[in-house]
Amino acid sequence: MKFYNTFTRSEEEFSPISGNEVRMYTCGPTVYNYAHIGNFRAYLFEDFLRRALKYCGFKVVQVMNLTDIDDKTIRDSKAAGVALDAYTRKFKDAFFQDLETLRIEKAEHYPEATRHIPEMIEIIKVLLDKGYAYVGEDKSIYYSVAKFADYGKLARIDMENQRPGARVKTDEYGKDAVADFALWKAWDENDGDVFWESPWGKGRPGWHIECSAMSMKYLGKTFDIHTGGIDNMFPHHEDEIAQSEAANGCRFVNYWLHCEHLIVNGQKMSKSLGNFFTLRDLVAKGFTGREIRWVLLGTHYRNKLNFTLEAFTQVKNTLQKFSDFFVRLHSVRNSGAQGDTAEELVGRIKTAFRTAVANDLNISEALALVFELEHEVNKLMESGKLGTKGAEAVLAQFRDFDRIFAVFDVDSAVTGEVPAEITKLLEERTAAKKNKNYARSDEIRKELLSLGWIIEDTPSGPRVKKAK
Ligand code: AMP
Ligand code: ZN
Numbered sequence: 001m002k003f004y005n006t007f008t009r010s011e012e013e014f015s016p017i018s019g020n021e022v023r024m025y026t027c028g029p030t031v032y033n034y035a036h037i038g039n040f041r042a043y044l045f046e047d048f049l050r051r052a053l054k055y056c057g058f059k060v061v062q063v064m065n066l067t068d069i070d071d072k073t074i075r076d077s078k079a080a081g082v083a084l085d086a087y088t089r090k091f092k093d094a095f096f097q098d099l100e101t102l103r104i105e106k107a108e109h110y111p112e113a114t115r116h117i118p119e120m121i122e123i124i125k126v127l128l129d130k131g132y133a134y135v136g137e138d139k140s141i142y143y144s145v146a147k148f149a150d151y152g153k154l155a156r157i158d159m160e161n162q163r164p165g166a167r168v169k170t171d172e173y174g175k176d177a178v179a180d181f182a183l184w185k186a187w188d189e190n191d192g193d194v195f196w197e198s199p200w201g202k203g204r205p206g207w208h209i210e211c212s213a214m215s216m217k218y219l220g221k222t223f224d225i226h227t228g229g230i231d232n233m234f235p236h237h238e239d240e241i242a243q244s245e246a247a248n249g250c251r252f253v254n255y256w257l258h259c260e261h262l263i264v265n266g267q268k269m270s271k272s273l274g275n276f277f278t279l280r281d282l283v284a285k286g287f288t289g290r291e292i293r294w295v296l297l298g299t300h301y302r303n304k305l306n307f308t309l310e311a312f313t314q315v316k317n318t319l320q321k322f323s324d325f326f327v328r329l330h331s332v333r334n335s336g337a338q339g340d341t342a343e344e345l346v347g348r349i350k351t352a353f354r355t356a357v358a359n360d361l362n363i364s365e366a367l368a369l370v371f372e373l374e375h376e377v378n379k380l381m382e383s384g385k386l387g388t389k390g391a392e393a394v395l396a397q398f399r400d401f402d403r404i405f406a407v408f409d410v411d412s413a414v415t416g417e418v419p420a421e422i423t424k425l426l427e428e429r430t431a432a433k434k435n436k437n438y439a440r441s442d443e444i445r446k447e448l449l450s451l452g453w454i455i456e457d458t459p460s461g462p463r464v465k466k467a468k
Pocket of ligand 2: 026027028211236
């Protein structure tokens with residue numbers, strides 16, 4: 001596989017550190033509110049990446065953190081008059097529900113920042129010992145960016161021409177005044193009853209140290225892939241590199257992948273601009289998870305994606321067209337078709353699809369192949385050339401596409417109650433197979449087919465589907 005590594009600003013051949021296993025860290029949500037669909041664009045890109053890696057034969061260990069302590073969670077839990085833990089719990093639960101709605105595969109670990117404070121304190125101690133950090137007048141601990149020679153390498157900041165000396169306690173800040181940033185924030189009245197004891201008195205961690213601590217705990221000091229939205233690159237990821245590499249004395253991450261923004265009228269969709277839709281807003285408008293998934297996945301992750309409601313409406317029609325296509329394929333009954341080239345076509349498309357996916361997640365090429373297959377197969381069907389075997393190969397290929405897209409639901413278009421006589425025949429066939437009476441089992445399969453039912457042998461046993 002090949003990926004565009006933001007660190008080197010070039011496409012690179014991907015090779016994991018340890019055999020076939022890919023260790024990947026993705027910056028997760030700050031759980032102070034419902035995530036908006038801009039955030040979900042980033043999580044869907046990461047889902048695509050994860051599925052693509054698996055599709056190409058890798059085993060993936062993915063960590064997505066939950067930021068349940070930072071400036072914003074404190075601010076909003078206080079405003080709501082709810083304890084921090086109870087406040088963030090609600091949005092964590094909502095986040096997991098949203099992941100399900102969007103069919104995003106589960107990561108292996110979802111560590112919560114508040115459960116990893118001791119690990120963060122340990123790293124800060126090392127940074128103090130090694131001279132990369134210092135205690136400020138306000139008793140907070142700061143990272144001295146001037147001490148880390150490689151500071152600014154990811155975001156390509158020209159450190160020579162920076163104004164030195166500025167210092168920030170806030171979690172987010174701009175590129176123009178590169179600043180020493182807080183590793184540990186000494187308690188102040190605004191924090192209320194939110195604090196942890198530390199060797200430096202009571203306080204709480206900065207945002208950036210959370211990801212350094214949790215990635216190291218679950219993936220080791222050096223791992224393969226780190227992802228996030230492009231806005232995470234500075235200061236968040238730059239600061240993660242500075243902390244981790246200074247503390248551990250080795251490379252932090254081999255490949256950095258960042259996705260571009262979902263934009264509205266030329267501006268990034270964001271909470272602070274107020275130009276956002278949550279997933280729930282769109283569901284309330286009648287769009288389904290798979291429709292929203294399709295729209296957000298449909299543009300290559302390194303290109304900006306412009307938000308319009310029409311795009312969601314269009315996709316409704318597209319997916320309906322595919323459902324109808326699958327129903328027609330399920331009902332193909334032409335076992336002696338002449339000139340059925342579907343299997344060769346599927347073979348070619350399959351190879352090209354894998355190549356597209358492996359080529360920095362080339363979604364446009366992958367989608368073009370999906371539409372090409374549908375178009376060509378429709379032509380075969382219309383001219384009576386598509387046989388049963390060909391139709392099955394096409395359906396199988398769409399199930400294969402769905403390992404990545406997870407939108408087609410190839411078989412659910414063909415469901416319904418199974419009549420008792422059909423179930424009985426299916427049971428008879430299972431018994432015949434068990435007794436190695438293959439002639440009888442084949443006969444029953446044909447009989448079922450003539451009654452309009454298709455047998456599918458699944459890992460959980462055979463089942464029938466109606467062919468409309
Ligand atoms: P946050 O909760 O703000 O830390 O954001 C969570 C993830 O969503 C990060 O990876 C951000 O980079 C990403 N993100 C935020 N806004 C957008 C957007 N409009 N388009 C794409 N990704 C975004
Ligand atoms: Zn992070």
